[in-house]
Amino acid sequence: MSSEAERMSPPAPRLGARAAGGAFVTMAGQGVRVAVQFGGIILLARLLTPHDYGLMAMVTAIVGAAEILRDFGLSSAAIQAKEVSRQQRDNLFWINTGIGLVLALAVFAGANALAAFYHEPALVQISQALAVTFLLSGMTTQFRAHLSRGLRFGQLALSDVGAQVAGLVAAVAAALAGLGFWALVLQQVVQAGVQLLLTVACARWLPRGYDRAAPMRQFLGFGWNLMLAQLLGYASRNVGQVIIGARTGAEALGLYNRAFQLLMMPLNQINAPATTVALPVLSQLQDERERFTAFLVRGQTVMVHLIVATFAFACAQALPLMVLVLGEQWRPAVPLFQWLTAGGVFQTTAYAAYWVFLAKGLMGAQLRYSVVTRVLLIACIFAGSWWGVEGVAAGYSFGLLVMWPLSLYWVGRVSDIPVWTVFANGLRAVVGYGLCAVASWAASWWLGGALWRQLAVGTGTMLAAFALVFVAWPAFRRDVLSILQTRHLIAEARSRR
Template sequence: MTPSLGHSAARGAMMTLGAQAAKMVLQLLSVVILSRLLTPHDYGLIAIVLVIIGIGEIFRDFGLTSASVQAPELSDGQRDNLFWINVAIGVILAVLMFCSAWPVHLLMHEPDLIGIVQVLSVVLLINGVTTQYRAQLMRALRFHAMAVIDIVAAVLALGSAIVSALAGAGYWALVIQQIVNSLTLLVGAALAGRWLPRWYSRRHPVGHFMRFGWNMVASSLASYAGNQVDTVLVGARFGTTALGLYNRAYQLISSSFNQIRSPLSSVAIPVMSRVQADLRRFDSFVISGQLALGFGLGIPLALVAGLADPVVRIALGDQWLAATPLLRFFCGSSMMTSLAFVGYWVYVSRGLAHQLFRYSMVALVIRVACVVAGSFLGMTGVAAGVLAGPLLTWTLSWIWLSRITPIPVRALWLGGARVLILTCTITAVSWATSHRLDANPWLLLLAGSATGLVAGCLFLVLPVYRRDARSLVGFLRLMVTRQKAGPGPTEPRPTATSGAEDHDRR
């Protein structure tokens, strides 16, 4: 008897979340330790180079990971051809990035950037070789293997960076961290994949994969440009030291929580692709996904927003206190992004890459306008613009998507509203607690967290929140229990208030 797809999704989510929880701990250790060994200038230099790598990563993948995972059928020959295409793209991009070192130096007036850009260009080549190995692990739902690989890579990368920083390597410690991480991911994926690609053959056409991938590239570029406009703006207007401060706050929140949202796509997209023809089952995954992201990420984000001052003191040190207001804005931005992230899964799982690109361009214009307008108020204004963007586009995203494909619009709006009401309450209560007490940062963190969580638990007196809680608990049980043979597959069911069974489709 085939195992339940819902159980596979839940177990996969558990593996992925477990790995990402470990990576978030490592990320926090990286921030806490390396921020005390390196300077804001060091982080500012790496932040500039990572923008370049990020652009290269979009082209390096070329949307072929999503294309191969989403495809109903994929032959061995097509898989091999996609491997060589990703490798070729990685080689070209590595050369282009190496040559871009001098223009980047002239633009930013930082001679150290030349060596950093040239050395880190090898990351694009390494990741090009890794692409299809990772894609095939995702397609096979081998989430446990991917989780182990990710944790090992993060541990080795952080360890190498700490050792290098202690040895006085300065910003080169961050360069080494990036390279070790990419190499470990490649070795781990290749060993887990257990396949050697054959030579490229025209007998196995991949044109439709390339067309799908191109639309994904265009959408990703629009999204990435919107996500990086603040980094470029801060670096250009306020310098690398200010950028290092901004980047540390961003890494502490947005980057950390992105490490949960993005890898969860490796679970959600292949599962949703398999059930896309069954609207009832598909709706249940969409609704459960938003609730899981909203409550699962929203509650810790709400606590960090309310307790930003003690969090910065503990994680970064008193010399980074200027990052406190930035941290609060990034928490809000990450919250709104989490609520809308399920829409991305819908686009990809249903093969709506072209429509995703069109929406991404609209969202890009809104975000850039918000960030540029905020930049006239300094770095804090930029961070406020980062929050304003997803606040404006959250409602737009569901309206846009509902005109293209059937989705449970009413249920998603109501579910998101419930998440926002609860998380805003937690933020207000934890903030009020920390500002009424005069204690060391650790006591403020504990007291604020306790009162904030108690305030959140009080919402359980409302039936609608109890139903949400039961839905999430049921999903958690699927994660931690082994699948038993039965008469047929079962999926996570929407709550009575989710409206999945009787919602009005647009």
């Protein structure tokens, strides 16, 4: 490759230090994003109705697949590649932008068909307004990949938080003005536009024309396989919402969608930035087995403890949390949320396998794995749908439980990662925090009475149970302490670089 390509690759020295700094900045940024997003959920849930959310979900459950087509796996392809020339980066921008434009036109033209499918005329205008976000996101894709590849996590966090705040402000203003579901539409459009402006400003790079001489096959091959796998994943996550919307209407779908989004919020806010940090680092360590394994295992330990602890507490205290925070109108969503959080736990424990597939470029293996497991998950959802909305949630969670061991078995066949170590990390977190959640739920159930008192007692019991498990279980204690000692691993990596 050219010297220009070498200059564009992330520098090898001080990789450990940059990863440590990137992890800190990214998680700090995610902390702000979680606060903004959670605040937005509270405000908008009290200003809007389940029907408003249901209408929005009807659109996004189907046309959201276009967002995956828009990316085409090329953002991850650009990050994972060992070298990317200026010409290749320019070409990737134009490919993503072209795909985004085509999808925007397709969504706009298909709005009437979507409305006819659900028998909801309002979906025509919603779909047509959202169409522009695909073009905006397509233009943003390679600017974000450029920042991530350069390990410029602070600027990524700035663009993400800034866009989210702008979208929330616009949505709250529209909801207060009585615009109903248009508040949710405006939120998406404003967020996409502001994110494009901020990422362009941070990247300090403008694309030139398309260079036909630049080799693109490696990126397109990687992206094609990843895109197909992501489409299968998207279908398995959203087929339940399509079934609910078509069979029972916007009200029931709004309840399910809020429960599902409350599940996805911590998953997206931790998994996505964790991948943002882990993928470029692991990709550069893919030929160094010991260091690759050390970063993978430690990163997985941090992630599963953060998310499993959060979901365990949320599942145990779902009733007081949802009613006190979102309002009485969302009480019927409580059992849905409890089922879905159980599935979120199993999804998290399997996430390290996804890192391995991407970092090592094993996209063919990942596609085959996705075909098998996502079809299985969709079958579980369809089976559960015979028992209504709650059956959809239960089927989704059961499918994710089955996928956890399958993901590790599959990745173990095509790589040399320590499968049992990765599995044991997840299992200890599930068992440890599961015991804490059972104790928390039992204490609240036994107390009864006012919801705020149930929440207070459940929180105290959860903390007390965690302290007991921490003291009584040496392996669990080592995992928790290893999270606090992550800097030592990074320092070792830096000294060995």
